[in-house]
Amino acid sequence: MKLYLIPTPIGNLEDMTLRSIRVLKEVDVIFAEDTRTSGQLLKHLDISKPLFAHHAHNEHVGVAGVIKLLKEGKVVGLISDAGTPGISDPGFLLVKTCIEQGIDVETLPGATALIPALVNSGFPLDRFVFEGFLPHKKGRQTRWKAIAEEERTTVLYESPHRLHKALEQIIEFIGPDRPIMVARELSKMHEQMVRGSATEVLTYFDQNPDKIRGEIVIVIAGK
Numbered sequence: 001m002k003l004y005l006i007p008t009p010i011g012n013l014e015d016m017t018l019r020s021i022r023v024l025k026e027v028d029v030i031f032a033e034d035t036r037t038s039g040q041l042l043k044h045l046d047i048s049k050p051l052f053a054h055h056a057h058n059e060h061v062g063v064a065g066v067i068k069l070l071k072e073g074k075v076v077g078l079i080s081d082a083g084t085p086g087i088s089d090p091g092f093l094l095v096k097t098c099i100e101q102g103i104d105v106e107t108l109p110g111a112t113a114l115i116p117a118l119v120n121s122g123f124p125l126d127r128f129v130f131e132g133f134l135p136h137k138k139g140r141q142t143r144w145k146a147i148a149e150e151e152r153t154t155v156l157y158e159s160p161h162r163l164h165k166a167l168e169q170i171i172e173f174i175g176p177d178r179p180i181m182v183a184r185e186l187s188k189m190h191e192q193m194v195r196g197s198a199t200e201v202l203t204y205f206d207q208n209p210d211k212i213r214g215e216i217v218i219v220i221a222g223k
């Protein structure tokens with residue numbers, strides 16, 4: 001019995017590692033956040049395995065089913081829609097439960113959005129903070145205020161339709177001159193890094209509304 005967490009590409013299929021492909025071929029069962037999305041990837045990789053859903057919204061319920069299979073001696077692979085499972089994706093509860101129950105867990109290194117964005121920012125990398133998605137309403141301001149005081153580089157995930165609001169809030173709570181970078185569509189054809197002060201980056205997106213799309217990581221320089 002063993003659980004593998006297997007990263008999948010965040011856009012570019014070439015980012016699937018050789019080991020991830022081998023392990024996906026060797027596991028008995030694969031659990032995926034979205035069986036349709038993952039089904040396409042597995043088909044592309046010519047991997048045919050029993051595939052079940054492990055959603056974010058019922059992670060508590062789902063964990064029991066995965067643990068049952070593991071205890072029957074099965075080797076289980078967990079993948080998410082993109083990137084590393086457990087990073088702003090389902091996985092944490094399953095890993096925690098496996099560890100509590102003495103079940104082996106192995107996470108394979110691989111694609112994730114935060115690392116290429118962070119490294120590409122040019123901001124100090126010796127220490128950094130990953131904020132994931134900020135809460136939409138309650139607690140959002142508190143998080144911005146904490147980030148304002150943070151001396152380490154901060155990385156966060158944001159959806160394109162909240163980008164404008166996020167940039168306005170960075171200006172309001174952190175300051176108009178704080179250097180930031182918005183990384184869009186990492187590893188994809190239209191990959192783009194927009195660097196500058198918070199004001200410059202907001203102005204860029206106000207003047208180029210066609211760029212407010214795709215997947216986005218925001219990196220904020222430390223205080």
Ligand code: SAM
Nearest residue numbers: 010083084087088112113157158185186215216
């Ligand atoms: N597990 C994933 C990882 O390891 O990065 C993150 C999953 S989270 C549900 C999805 C968010 O990750 C997106 O909203 C975006 O903020 C970020 N993301 C994923 N792929 C990206 C890409 N190709 N370019 C920029 N950001 C990306």
